[in-house]
Amino acid sequence: MNIVVLAKLIPDLVEELEIDDSGTALDMTWLRLIINELDDHAIEEAILLKERTGANVTVLAPDIEGVDDILFTAAAKGAERLIKIVGDYESGVNNHALARVLTPVMKDLQPDLILVGVEAHEDLDGSIGPLLAGYLDLPFIGYVASIELEDGKATATKEYPGGLSVEMEVTLPVVLGIQVAEEPPRYVAVSKVRQAMKTAEIEELEAGDFDLAGGPTIDRMYQPEVSEGATIIDGSLDDIADSLIGIFKELGVQ
Amino acid sequence: MTATAAQAPNPSISDTFYTSLFEVDNGERIRACLQCGTCSGVCPFGYLMGFPPGRMIAYLRADRFENVLESDTVWMCVSCYACTAVCPKEIPLTPGLMTRAKEELLLEGNVPTELQDALMNSQRYGNPLGESPRKRAEWTKGLDFDIPTFREAKRPVDVLWFVGDYPSYHPRVQLTTKAMAKILRVLGVDFAILGPEENSDGDSQRLAGERGLFEMLAEKNGKAFGKYEFNEIITSDPHAYNAIKNEYPKLGINFPVQHFTEFVADRIDELKPHLKDIGERRVTYHDPCYLGRANDIYDPPRKLLGAIPGVELVEMTHNRTNSLCCGGGGGGMWLDGFQWEKAHVRLSEWRIQEAVNVDADILAVACPYEPPRFEDAAKMVQGAGRLMVKDIAELLADSLKMEE
Amino acid sequence: MNKDILVVIEHIRGEVADISYMMIAAARQLAETTEGEVLAVLMGSGIENLAGNLAADKVIYLEDPQLANFTSDTYQQSLENLIRENNPRAVVLGHTSIGMEVASLLSAKSDLPLVSSCLSFSGENGSVKFTSQLYGGKILAEGLIPEPIALLTMVPGGYKPEDGQSSTPPLVITAAAPQFADLEISVKQYIEPETGDVDITSEPLLIAVGRGIQLEDNIEIAEELAEAIGGVVCASRPVVDQGWLPTSRLVGKSGYQVKPKVYLTLGISGAPEHTEGIAGSETIIAINTDPAAPIFNIAKYGVVEDIFDLVPVLTEKLEES
Ligand SMILES: Cc1cc2nc3c(=O)[nH]c(=O)nc-3n(C[C@H](O)[C@H](O)[C@H](O)COP(=O)(O)OP(=O)(O)OC[C@H]3O[C@@H](n4cnc5c(N)ncnc54)[C@H](O)[C@@H]3O)c2cc1C
Ligand code: SF4
Ligand code: SF4
Numbered sequence: 001m002n003i004v005v006l007a008k009l010i011p012d013l014v015e016e017l018e019i020d021d022s023g024t025a026l027d028m029t030w031l032r033l034i035i036n037e038l039d040d041h042a043i044e045e046a047i048l049l050k051e052r053t054g055a056n057v058t059v060l061a062p063d064i065e066g067v068d069d070i071l072f073t074a075a076a077k078g079a080e081r082l083i084k085i086v087g088d089y090e091s092g093v094n095n096h097a098l099a100r101v102l103t104p105v106m107k108d109l110q111p112d113l114i115l116v117g118v119e120a121h122e123d124l125d126g127s128i129g130p131l132l133a134g135y136l137d138l139p140f141i142g143y144v145a146s147i148e149l150e151d152g153k154a155t156a157t158k159e160y161p162g163g164l165s166v167e168m169e170v171t172l173p174v175v176l177g178i179q180v181a182e183e184p185p186r187y188v189a190v191s192k193v194r195q196a197m198k199t200a201e202i203e204e205l206e207a208g209d210f211d212l213a214g215g216p217t218i219d220r221m222y223q224p225e226v227s228e229g230a231t232i233i234d235g236s237l238d239d240i241a242d243s244l245i246g247i248f249k250e251l252g253v254q
Numbered sequence: 255m256t257a258t259a260a261q262a263p264n265p266s267i268s269d270t271f272y273t274s275l276f277e278v279d280n281g282e283r284i285r286a287c288l289q290c291g292t293c294s295g296v297c298p299f300g301y302l303m304g305f306p307p308g309r310m311i312a313y314l315r316a317d318r319f320e321n322v323l324e325s326d327t328v329w330m331c332v333s334c335y336a337c338t339a340v341c342p343k344e345i346p347l348t349p350g351l352m353t354r355a356k357e358e359l360l361l362e363g364n365v366p367t368e369l370q371d372a373l374m375n376s377q378r379y380g381n382p383l384g385e386s387p388r389k390r391a392e393w394t395k396g397l398d399f400d401i402p403t404f405r406e407a408k409r410p411v412d413v414l415w416f417v418g419d420y421p422s423y424h425p426r427v428q429l430t431t432k433a434m435a436k437i438l439r440v441l442g443v444d445f446a447i448l449g450p451e452e453n454s455d456g457d458s459q460r461l462a463g464e465r466g467l468f469e470m471l472a473e474k475n476g477k478a479f480g481k482y483e484f485n486e487i488i489t490s491d492p493h494a495y496n497a498i499k500n501e502y503p504k505l506g507i508n509f510p511v512q513h514f515t516e517f518v519a520d521r522i523d524e525l526k527p528h529l530k531d532i533g534e535r536r537v538t539y540h541d542p543c544y545l546g547r548a549n550d551i552y553d554p555p556r557k558l559l560g561a562i563p564g565v566e567l568v569e570m571t572h573n574r575t576n577s578l579c580c581g582g583g584g585g586g587m588w589l590d591g592f593q594w595e596k597a598h599v600r601l602s603e604w605r606i607q608e609a610v611n612v613d614a615d616i617l618a619v620a621c622p623y624e625p626p627r628f629e630d631a632a633k634m635v636q637g638a639g640r641l642m643v644k645d646i647a648e649l650l651a652d653s654l655k656m657e658e
Numbered sequence: 659m660n661k662d663i664l665v666v667i668e669h670i671r672g673e674v675a676d677i678s679y680m681m682i683a684a685a686r687q688l689a690e691t692t693e694g695e696v697l698a699v700l701m702g703s704g705i706e707n708l709a710g711n712l713a714a715d716k717v718i719y720l721e722d723p724q725l726a727n728f729t730s731d732t733y734q735q736s737l738e739n740l741i742r743e744n745n746p747r748a749v750v751l752g753h754t755s756i757g758m759e760v761a762s763l764l765s766a767k768s769d770l771p772l773v774s775s776c777l778s779f780s781g782e783n784g785s786v787k788f789t790s791q792l793y794g795g796k797i798l799a800e801g802l803i804p805e806p807i808a809l810l811t812m813v814p815g816g817y818k819p820e821d822g823q824s825s826t827p828p829l830v831i832t833a834a835a836p837q838f839a840d841l842e843i844s845v846k847q848y849i850e851p852e853t854g855d856v857d858i859t860s861e862p863l864l865i866a867v868g869r870g871i872q873l874e875d876n877i878e879i880a881e882e883l884a885e886a887i888g889g890v891v892c893a894s895r896p897v898v899d900q901g902w903l904p905t906s907r908l909v910g911k912s913g914y915q916v917k918p919k920v921y922l923t924l925g926i927s928g929a930p931e932h933t934e935g936i937a938g939s940e941t942i943i944a945i946n947t948d949p950a951a952p953i954f955n956i957a958k959y960g961v962v963e964d965i966f967d968l969v970p971v972l973t974e975k976l977e978e979s
Contacts (some may be wrong), residue, residue: 012795014379014386026797030388040949074932082258099766119758121794126762126772126811130730134766139842140730144753155846160670160755161862163851168729177759178862180953186363187370190466199503216773216788216808219882220800230944230960241972242963243979244943249960252814253863253920254886254976368912385935425930425952429974590931591912595905626931633896 001055001149003046004111006128007039007074008101009064010120017223023237024218028090033071038117044181045147045222046115047078048164053149056080058109062098064089067204071111075200076192082200087207094122096214103205106136111173118142118177125215141168196235262423268319271358273521276385279387285345287311293337297580307337307347309316310355319506328355330593332601333461335547339575348461348548348584348595350652354583356463365463367468368461372588374462375445376471380453382588390417390451395434399437403449410483411445414560416475416498419454420489426629434490434514438570440528440654441521445488455494457544459500462585465505469505472497473600474487476507485503490647491512492544493583499549513545515620515646519554522561529653531563537649538568538614540605541577541629542621555620556616557647560610562653582623602631606638616642660747660806661694664740665714669700669757670728671848674708677752681812682713682822684779685750689715691781696830701725701736706830711822722835727845728756732838734763739836741768741807748786748803753811761809769806777818779803790817791815795940814919856890858907863889864920866909866936869896870946870965871927877902879969883906886976892916894932910935924965928953945969 009138011017011026012034020027046057059074061067085253107115116129133140141156144163148155152172158166161181161230195201233243248254265273275281287308294306304325305313322328332351338592345351357367365373375384392400404411415438421431439447456471475498479487487509489495498511499550518525537559545551552574559567572578579586583599586593592602606628609617617628625643633637644652663685668675685696698714700706703726709717718740724732726779731935741749749764749956753775765772775790778797786803791813801811822961858864865887867880877891884891891907898908909916917938924945926932933956936942944957947964954960961968 011793014384015388015797016386017793017796019797032386034823036699047957076702082446085965089682095762096765096772122792123774124792126765126774126788127758129760130759131766132859134763140759140763142759143752157849158755159860161675161860163856163860164670165726165849165851167846167849169846170888174842179755184367184370185371185735187360187364187365189357189360189464189844190470192361192466194466195721198752210731214769216771216801218803219787219800221797222800224798229956230954232949232954232960232962234962237963237968238975244959244972245939245975246864246888247943248920249818249820250815252680252819253889588911591905591908594899594912624928630929630931634899 001053001113002058002109002111003049003055003113004058004060004109005039005079005107006114006132007059007061007070008036008120008128009033009061009066009070010036010122013121019221019223023223023234026221033066034062036117036120038119039179040185041181041197042115042117042178043074043079044183044185044230045178048182049147049149050078053068055195058083058135060085060105060110062089063204064115070178070201071202072196073188074175074240075191075196076188082202084202084204085207086204087210092212093210093224094125094215095128096125096130096213097210097212099128103135105205106132113149113172113177113240114138114175116175118179124218127177136175137169138175140175140177141170144176146182147176147181163216168179169178174247178192180224195225255409265429266317268314268317270315271319271354274437275350275354278346278354280344280346281350283343283345284351286313286344288343288609290342292340292342296336296340298334298336298598298601299332299593301332303327307351311350321435322355323358323364326354326359326364326366327596328359329366329589330587330596331356331584332579332581332586334579336541336576336579339547348519350393351426351561353461353463353652356461357465360463366589366592368591369462369585369588370471372585373459373462373467376454376456376459376467380471380474381423382454382459383419383423385423388450390422390452391447391459393422393431397432397435399439404446404447404482405449405451407446412485414456414479414482414484414487415445415447415448415563416487416489416491416494417452418489418622420495421490423460424622426625426626429624430625430645430647432491433645433647436648436651436654437518437525441524455491456604457493457498457588458583458585460501462588468501472502472505475567476502479507479509482658486487486513488514488517488621490622492542492549496544496548503595513551513554514546515558516551518650519557522557525650528560529562529650532649533564535615536568536613536619537565538570538578538609539618540570540624541574542614542619542624543577543579543583545620553647558650560620562649565649569610572608580605581623582627587623600631603635606631606635610635610637611639612643616644616649618644618646619655660745662746663688663692663696664744664746664749665696665698666737666749666751666757666760667698667708667712667789668701668752669702669705669708672705674793675752676819677754677812677814677954679819680814680817681750681752683817685814686713686821688748688779688786691784691786693710694747695845697746699737699740699746701733701835708834709830710825710827711825712828713822714828717939719830719832720835721832724838724841725835727842729841729845730759730763731841731843732835733760734767735838737764738768739963741770748808751809751811753813753851757811761811765809770807770809771808772811773782773801773803774811776812794938799844801835810856824841841978856906858890858892858909859914859916861888861890861916864916864918864921864941865889866892866921866923866926867897868894868923869899869927874900874902879913879966879973882978883969886973889922894926923953924955924969926953927951928956940957
């Protein structure tokens, strides 16, 4: 059983985001990148499956600043093989381009199971999991919260809003978009990560050219106006209740 | 468990662990344990621990350390040094046995999630709160005078003020930080801060079993210290004080450090003329574990309080060496939910009760963990409605304000 | 020139999801610019009745037992077919556990451009602009919807569900699903949420009670509100400490980090240990008698009222509507 996990680094929202001079992209100077939290869950799920079934785990990530750390951390958790995809990311990349680049890579690796975080907050052209599944002609199930493997099949639990979930069976190989791992991603001691840095090896693969077709062009990027402090709703109790109900409706929760 | 067993070709987990304890200062004293149980008796959470220090030693001797690793009650230890202070054989139980046991649990992955988050945040952002490192000096914004960073100052400065995590980021503790800034200004101290170049001191992470993380953070701070010229470091955080004073030198990072209360107590004569009456207040002082028991600093804070006109200092039942822990040390700050589940009591609430018992108006503190912990606890304790929690720096600043 | 807008109606077990109505509202606006029609696509088995209140010009109802439960492959194949037959200007799907994966699969397989997380659209001399919400809502991105056919996934917030509903039933055209090929996914069973054991980290609407609730018996007013609006009750630490709600409902540093669409607080002051757990909320609405409570610094909307006065009125109105 071969499991390949795809992990991406994305902007950390702990830092204020700023728009660059072109007005169409984020200013990279101050950007801090972290692993997409859902990809971290995908890694955890892979490690859990490895512990249960003895599968091999490969973690794959685009070669962006900080990638070595996330790969070594994955190794410290138990991943056997680490691969980074080297390419000219600064000139621009989107999920379509990345999925195209990864298609031949995945064909070579011949995984039984491809796990990836179901989405990332920077996705503007769809999510990478189903795009990759589409190019590879593999089935896809997203919002997965648990996986059982048996006889060339996977049973995945997919979550719907409101707590309902559904069990789906699918023949391998398959791409699964992870919403949450069965256990929260484990903490690995810094000493173990440092150890992995000494012993584990990161393979490098060339991405080649990025073909961005399939994603939109951004003409303008901006920050929505955030008001300082709360907008205070006042009036009679009736008025306030009506305003609140209006807000609930607008936000799609009622 | 014997010395010969330790030399056997395949040492057991117990053996390996036991011998590793000798690496801690005075660690070999563990051999002398009398099994008197004093340590477990004084431990605030001893009754809830599967393995309080004395029993853990017994299990080690019985070659059954595995049992300790399976239990999660070691996480009840708040590294308060109470056991260490009473042990007749002076065994370094807190920095040795208990901390090493947590290290083993951490390596096994037996870590409560709350603690994991704080450790992850410390790794990622250099502070356990998960705040942006770029914003480490944001607290200075509300002041009507400038706090220089070393990077801006571009010159040798007398004092490096190591601000610390909670003083930098926690909205309640920022008030004490600002008070401290004001005092330094009145004293005319030539100081600067590291701002975004400062990282968590790492001491509580170390005592929560994350030694590697501690070293990583210490190295970063050491590098930042090394970049600039200054004569000494001061800090309001006893945990940072403990790290820089006792632990950083072991990593080759040697800088003189003083706790804020020591530093100001030395200059109290300069401050006194500016201190005005704050009105009659019954004040009691909580000795933080890492100022008191771990570092023997008991008098400077009291000296400062005594200098404030209007303050009547009263002692709680537990004071000085036998002070009660607030529950925040050794990772306790990040184990609140876990410990509540097990104990259904908070150490901070006991302490508030003691302050109420001596009829204090103000509980004075000298550690940044305290204001949020004690204010939160005061809401839960009957009769604590009137009790105010104030850092000594805040009380001094109040007294200075009276002058304006 | 392609003009029509296809809207993929989402429904789970006999209920149309709200996002579907919002998508129709958006599609109506798009269709005005493109001078086309709004075609809603309803896929399933024995659910024709769900078409009744859709404010679409036409509903294409694909009836097939294989569409009875959602799977990405049947939806993708059906839509591939419909797109070929109808040549729409855009296909609108939800940015949800259904729409998101179908849109991306379609984009890869049919080589169609995709814009996701669309919040709103606007028309400008014949071309249509999208506004997408990125980086957890911290950034908006604008651009033109690619020609000639674009796939769009939508997040809620830009349109009202009412505007996608109509009291006159639309024209429903029942059609057969295509011959499905190579289906690999089969639905085995639904798993109901376990009652009493809610996972507050995945709830879209949380009603959070704090010490302001005063007594255990008063939790009921929050429960009633939650029931009327379809939310779940959670709490700050003092409430959980007293044992009035289980630890599974504790929000904050020592409890859970939640990320609901709406976080409504009743009598919570907003201590940093609590707010640490709610930073991921899309919208915070606070009700507190103290106008200086720190919770108002991070809330988007605030009400300075006594919860015991306001909440019953709110619940009653919600129950009526
Ligand atoms: C280490 C540590 C960890 C902690 N972890 C957590 C945690 O995970 N989660 C957590 O929540 N807290 C946590 N706390 C506690 C936290 O510091 C606060 O004490 C707590 O969040 C306060 O809860 P509250 O807002 O409900 O109560 P309070 O702060 O007492 O606020 C009650 C509010 O209700 C308002 N009010 C009163 N009556 C009414 C009324 N009738 N109508 C409207 N409003 C009214 C008041 O104006 C007030 O603002 C932690 C503390 C520490 C020290
Ligand atoms: S350090 Fe304190 S909490 Fe830990 S074992 Fe010793 S007495 Fe108990
Ligand atoms: S107090 Fe010291 S001697 Fe007594 S049991 Fe504890 S460790 Fe052993």
